[in-house]
Amino acid sequence: MRYRTIPRTDIHASSICLGTASIGSTLNEADSFKMLDTFVDLGGNFLDTSLNYADWQCEIKSVSEKTIGKWMKLRQNRNRIVVGTKGGCPKPAEGRFFRLSREELEHDLQKSLSNLQVSTIDLYWLHRDDPSRPVSEMIDFLHEQVIAGKIRSFGCSNWSVERIEEAIAYSEAAGKYGFCANQMMWSLAEPNPDGISDKTLAVMDQATKKYHETYDLAAVPFSSQAGGFFGRALSRTELEKAKPSLGKYFNDVNFGRLERVREVAGEIGAAPSAVALAVLFAQPYAVYPIIGSRTTEQLADSCAAGQLRLEEKTARYIETGE
Template sequence: MILKMIPATNLHASVICLGTAPFGSSINETESFKLLDSFVNAGGNFIDTSLNYADWACEIKGISEKTIGKWLKTRKNRGDIIVGTKGACPSTDPRYFFRLSREDILSDLEQSLRNLETDVIDLYWLHRDDPTKPVEGIIDVLDEQVRAGKIRFFACSNWTTKRIEEARLYAVNHGKHQFCASQIMWSLAEPNQAVFLSDPTIVSMDDKTRHYHEQKNLAVVPYSSQANGFFSGQYRKDELPNKPAIVENYFNDLNFDRLDRVMELSRQLDKPPSVISLAYLSSSQHGFPVFPIIGASNIKQLEESCLAGDVILDASAVRYLEM
């Protein structure tokens, strides 16, 4: 699998990042270990998790992180794996949704270190932003943790480019470390905005955001990169599947036109259509590094998605898909 350096870091990450939200819960520990082993065997080294993953589905809090921590200890491969996890996780209590105080960040970080059974986290993400909170205190506490050796690098999830730029300017002007990547919703499919983006704290790719990342060479690690399997080849415009979420989120004329072009490239390159849609994201044609997060519930799905890590689409193919 192709490796790329995340700018402003020394992290050489696989262009495909493994998402682990259900690990240890709906995907049990044994099967999670198998998926992690298969990912590494395919050349992957970049894992994405969060302190609160699967908390909604499992009585054991932090089960995704704990499962990864146990796997790392069992396999003795901590030095080979880039572990990214999220803190400052939003509260389930809407009255206290945002958790970006110094105390919140430090508490979440310490818990993640314990769960992952590690002394340092390679890439620490802030899970959500609170636009009313000044960036200065947020950057200060993260910079302190880098200097303390508990975080190697930090990044933001669901932050607007306006807020990222505010944080960048503060960091540059005060000699602080800054965000090295942004995690937002992005795939080849255009989501139906009114339905999918009803949560105002979710940030998705648009032209303005794309331009900012090009200008600053800021890496993007997109979630929902597979559009819930829309580009798997199993959906048709005139057939409504018994999957309301996919219909509500992605069934529109633009996406079906893109699906047709994905299927055509799939035939030309003799690759599964899902691989083409992922390779679109990881292409070097975007002007900034992209590391799409994949989800997989079995080995077959994982191995197919990892094929995208070796597919290189040229500029004409990318333009063709974006039409």
């Protein structure tokens, strides 16, 4: 596993980030601990969770954070783990999609600190944006939390590039801490525009890529494996029949990329899923893909991408065919 320091921070994180929405819920506590232990054994140290994981399917609220907190305490490994969690979480069941007031953020941060059993969160994310709220309010609050020692650094998730640019410009002009990283939906497979039901999700596009390159802003993409689109040795017809849930990725561009991923994987002796992740690393800025695994075998396969790097021309060939 390769490591890289997140720009503008002192956080030295594994290039693969483990998504933990299933920790403590879909995976019971014993299996969750096994998954976390295996990730560490494979060289990983970067975890991504959220205050609301997985409230939609578990009676225990914030079960992901609570399970991670218990695991770190039992393993006594807090100083070796980079924990990122999210606040300002939307509550659609209550009709509250924007929860970014100072009071709401303070509430969420204190809950996360308690759930994780830590005094400081390494990387704190704003889970959504509220375009009607001045960026100065949120940056001021997060800056204060860094000064207070409650968080080390902070980033944004599902923000438009225009709002990210506005927030960073404000933080620099005010001499305050600013966003060090951005979370967006991004994988080698581009989703069909009409295939994403949640319109509050931000998808990586060319303008966002350009800003990341210009500002050297770290990208920590979710859905980086496109739901396993590149991990199944099926023909196009077989994949369309077997996995209709991946329909948002069914288009000629992605199936062309799938074919070239398999070609390159065969040439270098790597798993296609690892090659697809490695394409994301071939950027002029830091990238830490968030992976999701149901088994430790899948986890090992995905973590293999943590040390795989492709030449720029190979990554370009996979993406464009040229």
